[in-house]
Amino acid sequence: MGVLAAETLVGPKINWFALSPLLILLGGALVLLVVAALTPLWPKRLYATFSAAIGLASFVMCFPLWHRIDIEGPSTLVGNAIHFDHMTLWVTITISVAVFLGSLLADGYLRREGLDGPEIYALFMLAAIGGIVMGAANDLVVLFLGLEILSIALYVLAASHRKRLQSQESGLKYFVLGGFSSAIFLYGIALIYGGTGSTNFDRMLTALATTVPAQKGDDAILLAGVALLLVGLAFKVAAVPFHFWTPDVYEGAPTPVTAFMASAAKAAAFAAMLRVLLQALPNFADDYRPVVWTLAVVTVIGGSVMAVVQTNVKRMLAFSSISHAGFMLIGVEAASHLGTENDGRSSTLLYTLVYAVLVMGTFGVVTAVGRTGDNATDLAGFRGLGRTRPFLAFAMTILLLAQAGVPLTSGFIAKFGVIRAAVEVHSYAVAIIAMVAAVIAAFLYLRIMISMWIADPESGDDQREPVRVPAFLAVAISLSVAFTLVVGFFPDWLVSLAP
Numbered sequence: 083m084g085v086l087a088a089e090t091l092v093g094p095k096i097n098w099f100a101l102s103p104l105l106i107l108l109g110g111a112l113v114l115l116v117v118a119a120l121t122p123l124w125p126k127r128l129y130a131t132f133s134a135a136i137g138l139a140s141f142v143m144c145f146p147l148w149h150r151i152d153i154e155g156p157s158t159l160v161g162n163a164i165h166f167d168h169m170t171l172w173v174t175i176t177i178s179v180a181v182f183l184g185s186l187l188a189d190g191y192l193r194r195e196g197l198d199g200p201e202i203y204a205l206f207m208l209a210a211i212g213g214i215v216m217g218a219a220n221d222l223v224v225l226f227l228g229l230e231i232l233s234i235a236l237y238v239l240a241a242s243h244r245k246r247l248q249s250q251e252s253g254l255k256y257f258v259l260g261g262f263s264s265a266i267f268l269y270g271i272a273l274i275y276g277g278t279g280s281t282n283f284d285r286m287l288t289a290l291a292t293t294v295p296a297q298k299g300d301d302a303i304l305l306a307g308v309a310l311l312l313v314g315l316a317f318k319v320a321a322v323p324f325h326f327w328t329p330d331v332y333e334g335a336p337t338p339v340t341a342f343m344a345s346a347a348k349a350a351a352f353a354a355m356l357r358v359l360l361q362a363l364p365n366f367a368d369d370y371r372p373v374v375w376t377l378a379v380v381t382v383i384g385g386s387v388m389a390v391v392q393t394n395v396k397r398m399l400a401f402s403s404i405s406h407a408g409f410m411l412i413g414v415e416a417a418s419h420l421g422t423e424n425d426g427r428s429s430t431l432l433y434t435l436v437y438a439v440l441v442m443g444t445f446g447v448v449t450a451v452g453r454t455g456d457n458a459t460d461l462a463g464f465r466g467l468g469r470t471r472p473f474l475a476f477a478m479t480i481l482l483l484a485q486a487g488v489p490l491t492s493g494f495i496a497k498f499g500v501i502r503a504a505v506e507v508h509s510y511a512v513a514i515i516a517m518v519a520a521v522i523a524a525f526l527y528l529r530i531m532i533s534m535w536i537a538d539p540e541s542g543d544d545q546r547e548p549v550r551v552p553a554f555l556a557v558a559i560s561l562s563v564a565f566t567l568v569v570g571f572f573p574d575w576l577v578s579l580a581p
Contacts, residue, residue: 243336490570
């Protein structure tokens, strides 16, 4: 009987070519875990080179797929479980860039800390798979699976520096609080399923348009489900008041891991938020839009204000990351005005890519300045950097100006895009608040620049360990600065591509 059932089982058709970026990342992770376990320690830089090549291969494969969608149009894959559209490829490009740059950042750091091995690079790839699945999901259960793959990899990555107690503490905090958020998100999925009878986005839309309106008792269940989904996603994007894990985890985690979390994880979470709110639950836009508006306001203000009072640069950038999440939420709020023509979705997706590159370069500088032990990340560690390492100080200055939204940088293009989207839907208040918050946050970036270029040397500065910049780290920082300036001076090519 069991053999007969197996013979009659027909699985969904699978377009392997469309899944090639995911397969490349999965193959790369398996090679690192299996081959590296069966061979002696690889030569210097080979783990990082292999991992960066896998990220680059996944990135390159997105372009023929993009062209294919231009010709054939968007579709779904694996039994209607995954979207195959420009948004999926945009998220894949963003996360692949994070894998590529993160691998370059990790190389010198791991060798400096005596931790060189394949594990972190394999976890980068596995986390990337989870993030891409989150951004491509057409089913809440598939989205949850992607969320857990991403989250579990990040929990281990945060605690991966076995010689630092702060790293293990950050991994434990992230695991405990992340477990709560996942449980809340899963409970929201259960309530949505109870109200619509499905977790597939298309079937949910059909149920919301036909069956559910006739059953008046189900609205409360569905609204509770929407609220819980929003809470779970707000935790992942580090929106206030669900941000409390961010500064401690960012400070304690190895700096390249912090960079990867701030770029890939945030991009995946915002893509998932756009999928859920705009494609699965558009019928509830009038209900969740005020909540997203409130989250955007308190996040952009809270992140900017709390960042100003910090003295550790990693904590400063953690709160800065919260503020940037507020700007992206402004784009999500604009996109939720479904009956109005606006660039809310495309401006949010553009912001995720721009910020991913920005934050990778910024934490790349912090990786070098942190020195052995990764403990010299306070403002004192940056004092006099302009005299001892002018290249690093110049690169950090460019990246900080971009994060502040100074014109002729990619950061300005990203912030201008979400604010313009808010103005298009007449959300003038949140646009004004965002501009004020950007001015407040500029003080934070100015403090770091003053420490690098102007602060007077103090006794003991000459005895500090010199700042070293390995070759791969220099390449990563240079690419980040180049992208920041190219997009700032010539933004049209990238803005026009954002889906």
